[in-house]
Amino acid sequence: MIIEPRMRGFICLTAHPDGCAQNVKNQIEYVKSKGAINGPKKVLVIGASTGFGLASRITAAYGSGASTIGVFFEKAPSEGKTASPGWYNSAAFEKEAHAAGLYAKSINGDAFSKEIKEKTIATIKADLGQVDLVIYSLASPVRKHPDTEVLHRSTLKPIGGTYTNKTVDFHTGNVSEISIEPANEEDIANTVAVMGGEDWAMWIDALKAENLLAEGATTVAYSYIGPALTEAVYRKGTIGRAKDDLEATAFKISDKLKDIDGKAYVSVNKALVTQASSAIPVIPLYISLLYKVMKAEGIHEGTIEQIQRLYADRLYTGSPVPVDQEGRIRIDDWEMREDVQAKVAELWKAATTETLPAIGDLAGYRSDFLSLFGFEVDQVDYQKEANEVVAIEGLV
Numbered sequence: 001m002i003i004e005p006r007m008r009g010f011i012c013l014t015a016h017p018d019g020c021a022q023n024v025k026n027q028i029e030y031v032k033s034k035g036a037i038n039g040p041k042k043v044l045v046i047g048a049s050t051g052f053g054l055a056s057r058i059t060a061a062y063g064s065g066a067s068t069i070g071v072f073f074e075k076a077p078s079e080g081k082t083a084s085p086g087w088y089n090s091a092a093f094e095k096e097a098h099a100a101g102l103y104a105k106s107i108n109g110d111a112f113s114k115e116i117k118e119k120t121i122a123t124i125k126a127d128l129g130q131v132d133l134v135i136y137s138l139a140s141p142v143r144k145h146p147d148t149e150v151l152h153r154s155t156l157k158p159i160g161g162t163y164t165n166k167t168v169d170f171h172t173g174n175v176s177e178i179s180i181e182p183a184n185e186e187d188i189a190n191t192v193a194v195m196g197g198e199d200w201a202m203w204i205d206a207l208k209a210e211n212l213l214a215e216g217a218t219t220v221a222y223s224y225i226g227p228a229l230t231e232a233v234y235r236k237g238t239i240g241r242a243k244d245d246l247e248a249t250a251f252k253i254s255d256k257l258k259d260i261d262g263k264a265y266v267s268v269n270k271a272l273v274t275q276a277s278s279a280i281p282v283i284p285l286y287i288s289l290l291y292k293v294m295k296a297e298g299i300h301e302g303t304i305e306q307i308q309r310l311y312a313d314r315l316y317t318g319s320p321v322p323v324d325q326e327g328r329i330r331i332d333d334w335e336m337r338e339d340v341q342a343k344v345a346e347l348w349k350a351a352t353t354e355t356l357p358a359i360g361d362l363a364g365y366r367s368d369f370l371s372l373f374g375f376e377v378d379q380v381d382y383q384k385e386a387n388e389v390v391a392i393e394g395l396v
């Protein structure tokens with residue numbers, strides 16, 4: 001079958017197995033090229049199939065030779081439909097890892113549910129005994145609460161007033177003004193329920209209750225701050241409240257892990273094109289300007305460069321983990337550099353449909369977006385029939 005991208009709004013309905021596999025191989029090669037990290041040995045990654053979570057799994061496996069269990073929620077291929085990209089990514093990762101002699105197993109289902117936590121616990125017990133690193137990298141629009149069965153939906157809204165700013169449709173390049181109505185209390189509570197720290201704490205509680213966390217275990221969840229430009233819709237909006245809650249949860253988890261000398265961190269990561277971020281208004285315009293500036297400065301990074309740096313230069317240096325005044329790890333340091341932000345703010349003022357192709361990296365945005373689905377990946381011949389991938393090797 002020849003597979004082509006089929007767009008609907010901000011999502012792509014198709015994914016290319018060979019492109020996804022090539023992306024995984026490229027990430028593996030990058031981590032190997034950076035050399036060994038004296039890092040984790042047994043790792044659980046929750047949200048392991050795409051974005052920062054996939055990069056976390058690859059860095060653990062190929063930087064430190066770690067055994068990994070990946071949890072994700074992805075679609076297998078079905079009649080007339082390709083799988084979701086994270087499904088192909090995971091199939092490729094499992095195949096590569098096994099060929100390299102690395103333990104890898106995957107669990108596909110709702111990480112918010114009791115059932116998937118139990119399945120994960122049983123797998124750790126049977127195969128690994130304990131884990132020494134738990135990465136929490138879920139990005140989801142909904143969460144069915146395991147106790148109340150209420151389905152919470154997250155929103156991306158400002159708080160306190162209507163937010164009006166520029167945005168771009170990155171498919172057409174059209175820059176327009178967008179107004180987003182403020183959230184009500186229910187929107188805020190729902191967003192915190194989905195993207196806040198409660199589920200992270202539930203995972204850690206469940207693992208600890210079964211004595212599955214090794215002495216000195218670390219857990220890390222991912223957050224974002226970003227510039228003044230996007231503050232009203234991101235950090236001071238509904239999603240920002242969820243991130244505040246996630247960050248507060250790190251301290252609560254660290255307290256609970258004191259007896260095993262464990263620690264919970266939040267790492268603040270750079271803005272990047274992922275399935276999650278392309279759905280947020282205003283952010284794609286910011287990212288396309290940011291990419292332009294960071295590429296010109298030679299400091300652009302993708303998810304794998306970010307996470308390799310997180311492990312090698314922050315978490316596993318042999319010295320105390322450097323954190324900011326709020327106790328957070330910062331790998332958004334290059335994005336937030338004053339000179340970078342000053343340039344982006346200048347470009348922001350000048351951004352229109354006419355100027356953006358020259359002053360922003362719209363082409364880079366689009367190509368990164370397509371690449372998430374396995375399209376426009378350099379080493380792949382798209383004229384050839386795509387390989388059929390029908391199973392994930394280590395699926396539990």
Ligand code: NAD
Nearest residue numbers: 047048049051052072073110111139140222224271272274
């Ligand atoms: P992503 O969409 O690429 O990855 C989300 C992962 O969560 C996938 O593996 C998916 O399968 C999994 N998932 C979603 N719902 C699930 C469910 N119910 N059960 C099991 N798995 C589920 O997203 P990402 O951009 O890598 O985001 C990961 C984290 O990083 C989020 O907390 C996000 O806020 C944060 N972050 C993202 C950016 C960015 O610019 N993309 C920047 C900083 C921080």
Ligand code: NA
Nearest residue numbers: 051052053137
């Ligand atoms: Na992820």
